[in-house]
Amino acid sequence: MASQKSTATDLAANSDSGTGRAPKRARGRQRVAALLDAATLVFAEKGYDAATMTEIASRSNTAIGSLYRFFPSKEALAEALLRRYGERAGAGLDAIAAQARDLTAGELADALLDLMMALKSERTALKVLMDARVDGDNRRQYLRGVIRGRLAGVLSAHAPSLSADRAAIVSVMLLHLMKAIPELAQEGEAAALIAEMRLVLGAYLAVAVTAG
């Protein structure tokens, strides 16, 4: 209950665990945003390991030294990206939770899918970053937990009869299913596959809610 009352802002917690000096001036903030955008693209295209700091810098017309001024390591850059994603996705989930009570299973499925489509470009990068095997994945674990909690909140709002345990399990499953979306969107028959995913989510949600 308490976790559902929290706002999207707590997704930004655990803030600068080694995130290097944050920008103090407007110029710096612009640069950081550009850097993060470039990083999103490069990570999505190449994967975590193959993405090079040099390319991320050059894509945003930044010198390598400037990149390292704001992000002391590749891992710190990835963490910042995860944090930004968490804020955006959290806001989207909160918005859905607000109307979840009045939606059918199919409509809820659609709403979730639409949210994912809206975040599509970032989603690919997210997947790559979450899958990346890395030492300190504290932030990754934390983000995963918070997002799962948020989605469980959506489910509980939609079907109050659902037990907390079931809501948790269904959330995890839904999140796993969503992971496929960016890849589907890149496939040849993208439109047909997205439609198919609506089928999957709708069918599953209908069953999952009643089979509680």
Added chain:
Amino acid sequence: MASQKSTATDLAANSDSGTGRAPKRARGRQRVAALLDAATLVFAEKGYDAATMTEIASRSNTAIGSLYRFFPSKEALAEALLRRYGERAGAGLDAIAAQARDLTAGELADALLDLMMALKSERTALKVLMDARVDGDNRRQYLRGVIRGRLAGVLSAHAPSLSADRAAIVSVMLLHLMKAIPELAQEGEAAALIAEMRLVLGAYLAVAVTAG
């Protein structure tokens, strides 16, 4: 039709495109098998880029030079692994296809899931290798195509009324759903999640077959 008649062996086609000299003696074949097993583990644990040839060699008590004797490059090693997986998965799918006609949607879902569980350890490595962004992904594309065709064959055998187009789409979707399985199996609530995946597959298959 013709594609369904083909045996599992054609999954091994496109054979040694730069695969380096194949072993000619029993000792060599053993070594190659050990190498592939070690590679499966290391790729699964670390991902494609982070997996090192040195570790793969040492895990199978092989000198780095010996590894390179059989596989001239990391990419060649990955291709060999893909080929071996193709052969095994193809055989499994063929077996399912043989009885698909007599199974309910739920039973078919179970059979597919069981096959994936049987190949679990290799599945994780497969996912990593298929996702790896790499130059010559001819073999990857080829394998993807063949496996999809095989699964479409299973579906057509199960529900002859399904149009070829629908069977193709549903195959692609099923394969994407299956990709989640190795990750589910590593999650805390593994058993519950696998059961949940049965729900997903069952619900989807039932809808997909009738909604054709």
Added chain:
DNA sequence: GTGTTATGCGAGGATGGTCTCGCATAATGG
């Protein structure tokens, strides 16, 4: 203006990974 701080820069140090090479050893054939 002058001092101070934020931002910008890119050559190069350090590290770690892929793959080569030449030789040693073991197995096979005749």
Added chain:
DNA sequence: CCATTATGCGAGACCATCCTCGCATAACAC
């Protein structure tokens, strides 16, 4: 046995990448 071929080995060449460092410039305070 000897010749030939397959297999085994590991030091190190080579290279790509992460990240450091010291200094230059721009923005701001006063």
